[in-house]
Amino acid sequence: MRELEGKVAVVTGGSRGIGRATASELSRAGASVAVVARSRERAQGTVDGLDGPGEAFACDVSNPAQCADLMSAVADCLGPVDILVNNAGITRDNILIRLKDEDWQAVMDTNLRGAFNTTRAVARGMMKRRSGRIINIASVVGLTGNRGQANYAASKAGLVGFTKSVAQELAARGVLANVVAPGFIETDMTAELPEEAREGLAERIPLGRFGTPEDVAGAIRFLAGPAAAYITGQVLVVDGGMVM
Numbered sequence: 043m044r045e046l047e048g049k050v051a052v053v054t055g056g057s058r059g060i061g062r063a064t065a066s067e068l069s070r071a072g073a074s075v076a077v078v079a080r081s082r083e084r085a086q087g088t089v090d091g092l093d094g095p096g097e098a099f100a101c102d103v104s105n106p107a108q109c110a111d112l113m114s115a116v117a118d119c120l121g122p123v124d125i126l127v128n129n130a131g132i133t134r135d136n137i138l139i140r141l142k143d144e145d146w147q148a149v150m151d152t153n154l155r156g157a158f159n160t161t162r163a164v165a166r167g168m169m170k171r172r173s174g175r176i177i178n179i180a181s182v183v184g185l186t187g188n189r190g191q192a193n194y195a196a197s198k199a200g201l202v203g204f205t206k207s208v209a210q211e212l213a214a215r216g217v218l219a220n221v222v223a224p225g226f227i228e229t230d231m232t233a234e235l236p237e238e239a240r241e242g243l244a245e246r247i248p249l250g251r252f253g254t255p256e257d258v259a260g261a262i263r264f265l266a267g268p269a270a271a272y273i274t275g276q277v278l279v280v281d282g283g284m285v286m
């Protein structure tokens with residue numbers, strides 16, 4: 043089924059991992075996809091593998107002016123944005139007493155302020171057209187907290203509050219906003235984890251395996267499509283049952 047035929051989707055952090063799988067999945071569903079990363083070349087790598095129309099864009103989501111320019115460029119190139127997936131994210135892990143100001147700020151600026159920057163840049167257009175989907179990628183850590191990730195967990199918890207507020211503000215204009223909260227997914231972000239930590243984590247996952255980027259992309263496709271037309275302000279956890 044190509045339920046997103048004729049739709050334009052923006053995926054931030056689309057150069058690898060969950061973002062790359064999401065761009066491919068939305069493309070398979072028929073959407074034209076704007077793939078966004080800090081480097082246009084890296085985003086192009088994803089576009090080259092898409093089934094349908096797509097375009098690569100360079101944008102640092104922590105920069106509000108770049109986000110405004112991005113959305114105008116996407117509209118000129120592919121058309122007005124119907125689906126925004128705020129997936130760009132970073133970690134700068136450390137225990138609280140060693141957490142540096144710049145590690146706090148960098149994580150907040152990309153993970154939380156980035157979603158604000160891009161969402162504000164598309165909201166007016168979506169409201170005017172009385173249609174739109176905003177899907178923010180948080181983390182189970184935003185719901186549970188995690189030792190060594192106070193900055194990351196705070197940014198992801200912030201995304202949940204942000205999304206629910208946006209969902210309430212925009213519902214009457216036909217714009218839906220939801221969160222996908224992945225658990226432990228095999229990507230570059232988690233590749234560095236020591237073997238011991240991986241084993242410990244695997245034991246806590248009822249489905250008995252780590253997630254794949256495609257597992258998360260499937261949930262994003264669902265929230266972007268017609269089957270999710272009556273769902274807004276929700277957090278969809280994709281974690282193999284780790285957090286219940």
Ligand code: NAP
Pocket residue numbers: 054055056057058059060061078079080081084085101102103104128129130131132152179180181182223224225226227228229230231232
């Ligand atoms: P990843 O493999 O490290 O990829 C991160 C992506 O974000 C890259 O495409 C990167 O592109 C982009 N990016 C980083 N900073 C950016 C910025 N300032 N502006 C624009 N793009 C930026 O990460 P991932 O594991 O796929 O994670 C994707 C999202 O899922 C993140 O929000 C992460 O927090 C969340 N998540 C991941 C897991 C997991 O287990 N992997 C679990 C829960 C939640 P460039 O470097 O090319 O700019």
